[in-house]
Amino acid sequence: MSFLIDWFYNIWSYFGFMNRNSNLTIVGLGNAGKTTLVNYIVNDLIRVYMPTQKPNKNTFKSGNTTFNAFDLGGQKILRRLWRDYILDPNTIIVFVIDTADMESFTEAKAELQHILTSSEVSQNPIVIVGTKTDIPNHLNRQQLIQALDLQPYMLGINTDINSRPLEVLTLSVVKREGVKELLLWLTQCSDYCYKRKL
Numbered sequence: 001m002s003f004l005i006d007w008f009y010n011i012w013s014y015f016g017f018m019n020r021n022s023n024l025t026i027v028g029l030g031n032a033g034k035t036t037l038v039n040y041i042v043n044d045l046i047r048v049y050m051p052t053q054k055p056n057k058n059t060f061k062s063g064n065t066t067f068n069a070f071d072l073g074g075q076k077i078l079r080r081l082w083r084d085y086i087l088d089p090n091t092i093i094v095f096v097i098d099t100a101d102m103e104s105f106t107e108a109k110a111e112l113q114h115i116l117t118s119s120e121v122s123q124n125p126i127v128i129v130g131t132k133t134d135i136p137n138h139l140n141r142q143q144l145i146q147a148l149d150l151q152p153y154m155l156g157i158n159t160d161i162n163s164r165p166l167e168v169l170t171l172s173v174v175k176r177e178g179v180k181e182l183l184l185w186l187t188q189c190s191d192y193c194y195k196r197k198l
């Protein structure tokens with residue numbers, strides 16, 4: 001039976017009939033580059049933004065999916081808001097981290113681990129996005145995986161923690177590199193989540 005559903009699904013997707021919505025919750029420490037990334041995706045614009053105080057909703061389309069992206073503030077006092085948005089069972093979590101800011105790594109890693117080990121969001125897909133790869137001495141994808149202790153999640157060692165989609169990507173908004181790959185992953189992830197619910 002499921003092959004029939006897949007078949008109809010593929011045909012409908014092919015003809016563009018399969019429009020759907022997906023939520024993104026964008027978190028990460030202050031200054032990580034969240035607002036810059038979202039606005040680049042939405043408006044193709046690179047400019048400087050004030051630190052985010054209130055959550056901002058931005059909408060953009062990629063493939064057949066309309067994404068509602070909630071860009072949250074990363075300053076310590078604002079992080080308690082993250083939970084309210086992350087708890088949406090249908091949201092894809094986008095955790096943004098500055099690959100060139102070694103000083104903030106311990107704190108970023110702690111926040112990320114908190115999310116990764118939270119049973120409340122254990123099914124939510126998560127993409128860890130390392131930004132600012134244009135800055136010299138940044139960590140590349142492999143170094144980022146190591147620094148954040150993400151090897152068990154990537155290697156399929158523990159099936160419990162691998163039951164959800166998880167990816168690590170790096171990019172630079174300034175150089176306009178890696179953003180297409182992020183959009184592709186988000187679109188595929190949204191497809192996968194949709195099928196998972198069928």
Ligand SMILES: Nc1nc2c(ncn2[C@@H]2O[C@H](COP(=O)(O)OP(=O)(O)OP(=O)(O)O)[C@@H](O)[C@H]2O)c(=O)[nH]1
Binds near residue numbers: 050052073134173175
């Ligand atoms: N070199 C470089 N700088 C970047 C890049 N992306 C963002 N930045 C800079 O990083 C700084 C912080 O960017 P924001 O997007 O405001 O950071 P944020 O994560 O939204 O911060 P909060 O709103 O405080 O949580 C700004 O000075 C940006 O210009 C990038 O790809 N490369």
Ligand SMILES: [Mg+2]
Binds near residue numbers: 036051052073074
């Ligand atoms: Mg911001």
